[in-house]
């Protein structure tokens with residue numbers, strides 16, 4: 001069956017993946033209230049279209065930190081792509097390059113960042129997601145690896161001072177990567193224990209961000225920030241962008257849906273605000289833009305594409321979303337992503 005939506009890709013991926021891998025990807029923290037809320041919140045937002053604004057075509061392109069991208073849909077960082085396909089992050093990188101959008105490579109990738117960059121080639125806009133490590137020398141080495149690979153931004157995940165309680169992983173006893181898979185970016189660094197050697201740092205604070213700011217010239221994006229007061233503080237600390245996210249409901253369960261946090265954060269700052277969590281349709285992208293996001297990220301949909309059909313599947317997912325976004329813009333009366341305004345969304349009770 002040819003999938004015609006992200007949801008249909010998920011069904012295909014579910015059939016193909018071993019149970020533990022499907023659960024790792026689909027699952028979230030505790031009761032998974034926030035996993036569900038991320039999608040449900042989009043359904044609660046409804047579009048109020050404009051008509052008769054005659055336009056021959058739509059311009060989906062935008063720019064981020066000086067790089068042009070063909071649509072405001074990024075690949076959010078997700079760990080362990082080789083769980084979904086043997087080519088792992090290399091396949092994902094090729095698809096992102098072909099689609100002309102940003103790949104935020106996870107620090108927990110199963111292909112080293114340099115090889116991801118090589119696979120994507122010169123066309124790929126590559127960013128690196130970082131968990132700041134307890135040992136500064138390890139963090140510095142990771143930043144150096146990302147810079148050497150040509151990454152154009154650092155995305156620092158700040159919603160994980162400890163890891164969320166992933167009940168499905170406990171039931172499946174999924175604690176170590178299968179033989180042959182490795183957190184490749186950690187290889188050879190101090191404390192590298194081989195498997196899942198990434199540490200969460202409960203002490204993480206603004207001082208860590210200040211220190212990182214002094215270490216690198218790359219733009220820093222904070223990922224996992226939801227509160228407008230934190231957004232203001234981030235700007236004071238020289239942060240260049242924000243990715244509003246609750247980690248796809250994998251960290252703090254019962255956190256508000258990511259889309260519900262966007263408007264207040266966007267109103268509080270002048271730097272680019274991105275969001276991820278629950279984006280499954282082109283109409284979701286329009287809603288996020290209307291609420292002030294510059295672009296959105298997708299996490300699980302990429303892995304569904306990868307598990308279903310490798311590189312081609314990731315590209316199919318991205319192109320499905322591009323088509324949906326294009327149609328949604330046409331149907332709301334927008335000639336470009338810049339024309340999406342806040343009056344196009346209404347919240348309903350359902």
Ligand SMILES: Cc1cc2nc3c(=O)[nH]c(=O)nc-3n(C[C@H](O)[C@H](O)[C@H](O)COP(=O)(O)O)c2cc1C
Nearest residue numbers: 025076077078079106157247248277278298299300
């Ligand atoms: C399987 C999986 C692995 C993830 N790994 C990471 C990671 O390594 N680093 C990170 O910052 N976020 C990670 N995330 C969170 C995503 O970046 C993103 O916030 C989330 O998936 C967005 O929600 P969505 O899956 O509904 O699109 C992961 C999410 C999933 C589903």
Ligand SMILES: CCCCC(=O)C(=O)O
Nearest residue numbers: 078079108196198247250
């Ligand atoms: C130590 C890897 C963490 C990956 C991650 O962020 C997630 O599974 O959500």
